[in-house]
Amino acid sequence: MRELSLNILDIVTNSIEAEATRVIIAIEERQSQNLLRIRIKDNGRGMDEEFVSKALDPFMTTRTTRSVGMGLSLFRQSAEQSGGDLDIQSQPGVGSLVTATFELDNINRPPLGNMAESLVNLIVGSIDVHFCYLHKTDFGHLCFDSYWLFARMAESESDIYDQVAPAKRLLREKLKEIKSKSF
Amino acid sequence: MKTLADLRAIKEKAKMEMATREQSAKYRISVAMGTCGIAAGARNVMSAILDEMSKRNIQDVHVTQTGCLGYCDQEPMVQVTGPHNNTITYGKVSPELARKIIAEHVQRDKVLADHVFK
Numbered sequence: 140m141r142e143l144s145l146n147i148l149d150i151v152t153n154s155i156e157a158e159a160t161r162v163i164i165a166i167e168e169r170q171s172q173n174l175l176r177i178r179i180k181d182n183g184r185g186m187d188e189e190f191v192s193k194a195l196d197p198f199m200t201t202r203t204t205r206s207v208g209m210g211l212s213l214f215r216q217s218a219e220q221s222g223g224d225l226d227i228q229s230q231p232g233v234g235s236l237v238t239a240t241f242e243l244d245n246i247n248r249p250p251l252g253n254m255a256e257s258l259v260n261l262i263v264g265s266i267d268v269h270f271c272y273l274h275k276t277d278f279g280h281l282c283f284d285s286y287w288l289f290a291r292m293a294e295s296e297s298d299i300y301d302q303v304a305p306a307k308r309l310l311r312e313k314l315k316e317i318k319s320k321s322f
Numbered sequence: 323m324k325t326l327a328d329l330r331a332i333k334e335k336a337k338m339e340m341a342t343r344e345q346s347a348k349y350r351i352s353v354a355m356g357t358c359g360i361a362a363g364a365r366n367v368m369s370a371i372l373d374e375m376s377k378r379n380i381q382d383v384h385v386t387q388t389g390c391l392g393y394c395d396q397e398p399m400v401q402v403t404g405p406h407n408n409t410i411t412y413g414k415v416s417p418e419l420a421r422k423i424i425a426e427h428v429q430r431d432k433v434l435a436d437h438v439f440k
């Protein structure tokens with residue numbers, strides 16, 4: 140994947156497929172620690188210990204449509220190539236937490252890319268899921284809740300699709316405000 | 323400033339409206355968002371579809387994302403389900419083709435036969 144925001148879209152799609160109703164995406168960028176940490180937490184069906192240990196194997200999938208599952212392995216590969224790693228915590232019936240870390244300045248680290256696109260498309264494409272996006276940097280933080288779109292929709296008595304562009308714009312602007320120069 | 327309870331109520335109301343729409347929706351569109359789909363550009367396809375929905379002021383159509391359909395070499399894939407639950411699956415959908423699917427298939431009931439995946 141060219142952008143980590145595409146991996147995030149992919150990992151959150153796992154959560155949606157695991158019937159999560161709440162998903163938290165938390166990103167932390169610390170120049171002081173040369174660290175980028177991405178966490179995706181859901182309340183989906185979860186995996187047992189044995190499954191977790193195999194989930195990173197590309198031949199491990201519960202898909203019936205094909206025999207390989209690439210999402211988690213690709214994300215791990217990306218993290219490991221960037222001096223970081225990927226960890227999965229999960230409990231059946233409770234949910235899962237996927238944490239990927241990267242060295243911020245590692246030359247192999249893909250750019251975060253367009254988080255606004257990934258997030259807003261996820262919200263509109265899965266309206267039954269409640270999303271919360273947190274992004275912290277050395278310069279500030281951002282918190283975006285999927286209720287924002289619904290509140291805007293109700294206030295302006297408009298369609299959800301009319302909130303897509305404003306939501307993306309708002310997110311892009313807010314992210315720019317807290318971005319470090321080198322990112 | 324709205325409280326969380328207000329927001330919840332708003333969302334429930336919005337969801338109800340959308341559920342009604344889903345039932346009365348003439349078409350349902352789903353974009354495959356498995357790993358292959360995303361790697362092949364499904365995010366931009368979704369963005370293009372959402373953009374057209376707003377630009378064309380389309381309200382009786384429900385857009386969702388689904389997982390992988392199992393035909394990785396045909397990604398990005400878009401499915402359009404009609405009023406009688408008949409589903410047309412498009413393969414190798416670019417953002418431009420996605421816009422055309424909205425204009426032709428969804429708005430004028432004209433299936434783009436050249437792009438249908440069998």
Ligand SMILES: Nc1ncnc2c1ncn2[C@@H]1O[C@H](COP(=O)(O)OP(=O)(O)OP(=O)(O)O)[C@@H](O)[C@H]1O
Nearest residue numbers: 153154157185194200201208209210211235356357
């Ligand atoms: N958040 C999650 N909750 C529950 N199970 C999960 C979660 N994430 C992954 N899994 C399980 O791990 C398997 C492997 O996931 P992975 O993303 O690597 O591949 P996939 O989703 O099966 O296919 P692909 O990502 O290539 O479209 C999934 O099939 C699913 O059973």
Ligand SMILES: [Mg+2]
Nearest residue numbers: 149153210211
């Ligand atoms: Mg996956």
